[in-house]
Amino acid sequence: MNGESGAPALPDAARDREAAEREKADIRFMRRALKLAEKAAALGEVPIGCVIVRDGRVIGSGYNRRLTDHTTLAHAELIAIRKACRRLGDSRLEGCTMYVTLEPCQMCAGALVQSRIDRVVMGCRNPKAGCAGSILNLLQEPAFNHQVEITEGVLGEECSQVLQTFFKQLRVRLKSEKAARAADAGEEEEAEKQDSDTAEAVKAAAEAGEPCSPKAD
Numbered sequence: 001m002n003g004e005s006g007a008p009a010l011p012d013a014a015r016d017r018e019a020a021e022r023e024k025a026d027i028r029f030m031r032r033a034l035k036l037a038e039k040a041a042a043l044g045e046v047p048i049g050c051v052i053v054r055d056g057r058v059i060g061s062g063y064n065r066r067l068t069d070h071t072t073l074a075h076a077e078l079i080a081i082r083k084a085c086r087r088l089g090d091s092r093l094e095g096c097t098m099y100v101t102l103e104p105c106q107m108c109a110g111a112l113v114q115s116r117i118d119r120v121v122m123g124c125r126n127p128k129a130g131c132a133g134s135i136l137n138l139l140q141e142p143a144f145n146h147q148v149e150i151t152e153g154v155l156g157e158e159c160s161q162v163l164q165t166f167f168k169q170l171r172v173r174l175k176s177e178k179a180a181r182a183a184d185a186g187e188e189e190e191a192e193k194q195d196s197d198t199a200e201a202v203k204a205a206a207e208a209g210e211p212c213s214p215k216a217d
């Protein structure tokens with residue numbers, strides 16, 4: 001069957017090459033997702049971005065626009081799914097991979113199962129809302145009729161960094177706004193408004209799984 005050397009060198013080499021190519025593609029597409037996360041940050045949104053790829057081409061992309069569009073449905077993943085489905089003229093995303101900077105929430109993980117996407121590659125985990133392994137693993141629930149392959153930790157540091165930077169800047173901004181308000185008026189109602197802004201930021205952070213509270217200290 002094989003030569004005296006024993007080990008079937010060629011298949012192993014081919015497999016290694018394939019794995020290396022896949023890893024390279026994963027990094028390349030996660031960079032695209034990160035660029036989209038930065039677009040979200042520029043709008044003052046929690047920076048989350050994603051792309052959907054089929055046959056090496058991006059067929060859908062999105063970034064978090066929840067505050068901008070005034071809807072809880074404007075998560076990066078749902079926007080990208082909608083675009084990819086429209087592009088394919090199909091409600092299913094078989095043969096596709098999603099690259100997303102943060103672990104999907106329950107809503108997006110549910111949509112991904114519904115879409116029958118093949119694979120999800122994620123940057124960092126979301127311990128407070130993630131449903132691809134952190135709180136639940138909806139993507140691989142055996143009772144559903146579809147399971148999704150998961151790869152995690154691709155550009156994990158960068159993906160996590162972009163969130164941390166965003167929340168750090170948010171904290172600084174809230175603090176300086178609070179100081180400005182106090183200097184302007186010192187009215188009680190201003191203090192109340194600040195409290196509600198802070199509460200909003202804390203909520204956004206919690207939903208994004210931000211490790212530290214953005215509450216000004």
Ligand SMILES: [Zn+2]
Binds near residue numbers: 076104106
């Ligand atoms: Zn989501």
